[in-house]
Amino acid sequence: MSRVIYDGQAIERGDLSVLDCLTEHGINIPSSCHSGLCQTCLSRAASGSIPARAQTGLKETQIAQNYFLACVCYPEHDIEVAMEDGVNKLPALVSGVKHLSADILGVHLKPQHPFNYRAGQFINFFKDENTVRSYSLASVPELDDELFLHVRKVPGGQVSPWMFEHLKPGDQVQITEPAGECFYVPGKPAQNILLVGTGSGLAPLYGIIRDALQQGHTGKIVLYHGSTSFGGLYLVDELRTLAQKHENFSYVPCISESAVPEGYASGMVLDVVLARQADLSGWRVFLCGHPEMVKSGRQEAFLAGASMSEIFADPF
Ligand SMILES: Cc1cc2nc3c(=O)[nH]c(=O)nc-3n(C[C@H](O)[C@H](O)[C@H](O)COP(=O)(O)OP(=O)(O)OC[C@H]3O[C@@H](n4cnc5c(N)ncnc54)[C@H](O)[C@@H]3O)c2cc1C
Ligand code: FES
CATH class of the missing domain: 3.40.50.80 (Nucleotide-binding domain of ferredoxin-NADP reductase (FNR) module)
Known part of the structure; x- marks a missing residue:
């Protein structure tokens, strides 16, 4: 049975992912989708081998530095998780909020640093240090000078109802770099x-x-x-x-x-x-x-x- 080593503590993993194993022991790693999509739980292995599935979708440079997605990581042997922040957080200013319907909130964000993205990719939005959710980008870099999100209010949810009630222009928030492959690729202009x-x-x-x-x-x-x-x-x-x-x-x-x-x-x-x-x-x-x-x-x-x-x- 393999163990997860964190801050000198060795924890039996059982059948759990590295993320669930650490969370069960009170070690908070930010997470959102729990299915290897959003990359919020990005972590780095200080030692041990990483299963290929846990690095699917990561950049070559991240793989070379032993980054992995903790929510889909089920290593056969012991793995040591580095005590550092894997996700690069970027500051953004809330420049506008507008109801698009009763349960959809349009959120406008101005990243405070250069931000390259493709329309249709998603960002991760931090409500606080450990509470993160993914939202897709409805804006187009060549047409819009802000990022646009459409947030649906999920009853009982931790983040979306909070955004409806509390988010306001002028707020400083933290987001991640864009991720995802759901975007338009030019090259076949006549394709339907x-x-x-x-x-x-x-x-x-x-x-x-x-x-x-x-x-x-x-x-x-x-x-x-x-x-x-x-x-x-x-x-x-x-x-x-x-x-x-x-x-x-x-x-x-x-x-x-x-x-x-x-x-x-x-x-x-x-x-x-x-x-x-x-x-x-x-x-x-x-x-x-x-x-x-x-x-x-x-x-x-x-x-x-x-x-x-x-x-x-x-x-x-
Ligand atoms: C790639 C990607 C892109 C996305 N893009 C968008 C987008 O553009 N717009 C958008 O609106 N959403 C988007 N989402 C979904 C978004 O990330 C959130 O999942 C969504 O906003 C709900 O988050 P929440 O914190 O409000 O709800 P959560 O806190 O995640 O709760 C979700 C549901 O689970 C229930 N729940 C929570 N905890 C428990 C518990 N312990 N026991 C039982 N039930 C529980 C809640 O009552 C609620 O019904 C995207 C997700 C992904 C992965
Ligand atoms: S929580 Fe691990 S990739 Fe989304």
Whole structure:
């Protein structure tokens, strides 16, 4: 049985990840997704070998320095975790907060240092030293001089309700560098693009669409945004205006559980998509939002002809 060594203390790991093992013993390492996605739990091994899975998605330079993701690290042999802060925290100023709907808050941030990102990537936001959550970037570096987040209020959550109640312009907060691979890559301007989102899953898609359009994408760009009710949809006017301005962009808002006004599709977003987009051969597909929608969407898009390497997803 392997042990986790921290600050001179050797702890039997049992079946736990390094993160859970340390947390159970009162050692707080910041964490958010617990699935190797957000990189909040980035830690460094002072000694011991690191399983490859725990370094998936890290930069070569981080791997060379023995950084690893503690939440998905299950080492076979003893590992010593260095006592240092793995995540690079960057200061940012809250420049605006605005309700986009009853349960979506638009948050504008101005990083206090140069910040390079791609629309659709995500940052990690620190509520305090150990409480961190990931939020996708709806802004586009070439179009916007601030970062835009869409935060959905999750009842009973530690961070999102707090942001609704307490975050205000002028606040100084800490974020991380951007991460994630859900963004527009130029090079195939005539390829058709399908984007499917639920709830605040619109955030990365909104960034990706505006990025593709400003980079001169000529293929079709089709967005389906789903919610159970009319009130759950947001940025409807902005998206309709964008569709009027760009012939190759179309927007289909979908409502699944309540009365459906004219101009909206009725049904679960994925059912609406599949009824209208039977053949996805050669398409690039982005899926963001509810994990079950993203999981089924990935399968269905593949079955409809999209190549797995052309399907990008952020489940949350
Ligand atoms: C890559 C990525 C990108 C994301 N982008 C966005 C985005 O753009 N916009 C967005 O809104 N969200 C996004 N998320 C989700 C976001 O990071 C948070 O998970 C979300 O805001 C909820 O955080 P919270 O602190 O409010 O809730 P949490 O505290 O994480 O709680 C979540 C739920 O679990 C319940 N819960 C908490 N603790 C317990 C417990 N001990 N026992 C039982 N139940 C419990 C809560 O009641 C709540 O319902 C993203 C996530 C990822 C991984
Ligand atoms: S908490 Fe480990 S990668 Fe997100």
